[in-house]
Amino acid sequence: MAADLFGWEGFRSSPGGLSKPNTLxxxxxxxxxxxxxxxxSFHSWYLRYRGITPKARLLPLPPPFISYLRADGIVLPPDDNDRTEWSDSDSGIFSSTDNVSETDNEEEEDPSAQWRDIHQTIKLIIEELGGKIVPKLNWSAPxxxxxxxxxxxxxxRTPNDIYLLLKSSDFVTHDLEHAFDGCEDDVITEGSEHEKLLTQSIPYFLILRKHITLNPSLEFRCFVRRRRLIALCQRDLNHFDFLFSLQDKFRDIIQQFFDLRLRNSFPDENFAFDVYIPPPHDRVWLVDINPWAQRTDPLLFSWLELLTLPEPPPLGPSELGTISLPLALKTNITSNPIRSLCNDIAPAKNYNSYKSDSASTSDTEEDETxxxxxxxxxxxxxxxxxxGFTTPQYSAHKLPRDVVDASRGGEGSLREFATQWKEVLAKQNQEDSEDGTED
Incomplete structure (x- = not known):
């Protein structure tokens, strides 16, 4: 069920359990x-689907800001308001503001000196969106x-909150450095000037979305192959008993949403998309669109399954008729809110009840197939x-447990941990020096 992200075909059986994979x-x-x-990329599809996705603001990023994200270390811009926030949350160790002498040095080396306009714009957007936002880059959120x-x-709640997340995220680093990994358009040598120019040509955007509390049990990932919705699954990998009674309804409304909004309007025939269905479960919000590529997590499927599922039949006249009206209106898609979705089209058939009621005539049996x-x-x-789904997500990208525990321990914990860590490093350096002297 889990993703085979490395393309391993299988594992060798052994008396003690599974061992290393034997074939690739x-x-x-x-x-x-x-x-x-x-x-x-979010900037490529957001305007097309603006009326059916949560509110967001897109901010084009200049080269100096991209260079800041790529630079090693975490140095945050000196901002009085932000500094107060960091002092209250005991996160000053990351912005080098533990003492006055370091503060003076920080003011001389303001990392935002070349993009102060971006910094100020982010402040305004946060205020406009209610004071709390969620950031992401073109493809990935941190x-x-x-x-x-x-x-x-x-x-x-502050620009420095955003910078801290972006600079600490491996997902964001992948967007910056490996966006075109695995693409077959050109033969590109790693580290070549061609690769650098190609990466720099990507129009990077900072996406700031209004923060809303989502119920993770109502988020779903959907997979499209040759413009047919072939599979879908929940995104939060925990058991939610109530979902099973709503499974048919969710399948129907997502199918309607796909037929109406995405099937013929997205430029590629293969892709994956994420949706959210809030109570009372009569509307669908588009959350994200993901590449049909191994970098996208297939969650409850494997990519081999998704690539080899039985081919759906060609689109029939009834299905084409279902999407003819929305296609006529697609030029005005941003002004047609998703709340009218259920009024624009007839309810989809309940597949299970259709099977049970349609076994009487041969014509219906033909339709069933x-x-x-x-x-x-x-x-x-x-x-x-x-x-296995109860384990923390993205554990491969996290720091040791001691760091996480310290970050959750309230005021004083991070500072105490940093002090202890410095003492450990100092003691280790001293021991190394003594060993070198003895030799």
Missing amino acids: QKLPFPPVTKRHILNC KDATWIAATNSMEC DIFIPEFRLVRRDDPEAY
């Missing part, structure tokens, strides 16, 4: 192009860096694989 399998992906990756935030989440039902996977209570 190349998954049968269609060629992944740079254009496909750019089409999935979900793997929430351990470093005082709130242990992606909620940001033409219906393709996307596979909808949920985490079951007795699912053996589900026991």
Whole structure:
């Protein structure tokens, strides 16, 4: 069920359990192009689907800001308001403001000197969006860096909150340095000037979304192959019993949403998209669009499954009729809110009841064979694989547990941990020096 991110075909069996994989399998992906990756960038699709996705602001990033994100170390701009926030949350160790002498040096080396306009604009956007936002870059949000935030989440209230998350995230680093990895448009030598120019040509954006409290059990990832919705699953990998009674309804409304909004309007025929269905579960919000590539987590599926699922039948006249009206209105898509979705189209058939009621005539039996039902996977209570889902997400990108525990311990914990860490390093350096003298 879990993603086979490294393409391993299988594991060797041994008396003690699973051991290292023995063969490497190349998954049968269609060629992944740079254009496909750019089409999935937030700035490429947001304006097209602005009416059906949560409110966001896009801020083009100049080269000096990109250089700041790529630079080693975490040095935050000196801002009086932000500095007060960091002092209150005991995070000054990351901005080098522990004492007055370091503060003076910091003011001389303001990392935002070349992009102060960006810094001020971010402040204004945060205020405009209610004082709390969630950041992301073109493709990735810094979900793997929430351990470093005082709130242990992606909620940001100041520009420095944003910078701290972005500079601590491996996901963001991937956007900056490896956005086109695996693409087959050009043969690019790693570290070559061609690669550097290609990476620099990407129009990077900082996306600031209004912070809203989402119920993670109502987020779903959907997979599209050849413009057909072939599979969907929950994003939060924990068991939620209530989802099973709503499974058919969610499948139907997501299918309607896809037919109406995405099938013929997104430029690529293969992609994955994330949706959120808030109570009372009569509308669908588009959260993100992801590449049809191995970098996208297939969650409850494996990529080999998604690539080899039975081919859906061609689009029939009834399905084409369903999307003819929305296609006529697609030029005005941003002004047609998703709340009118259920009034614009007829309710989708309930596939299970349709099967049970349609066994009387041969004509209906023929129609039955033409219906393709996307596979909808949920985490079951007795699912053996589900026991592994309780482990923290993105654990491979986190610091040791001591650091995480210190960040959650309230005021004084981080400073105490930093002091202890310095003492350990000093003692280790002293021992190394003594060993060198004895030799």
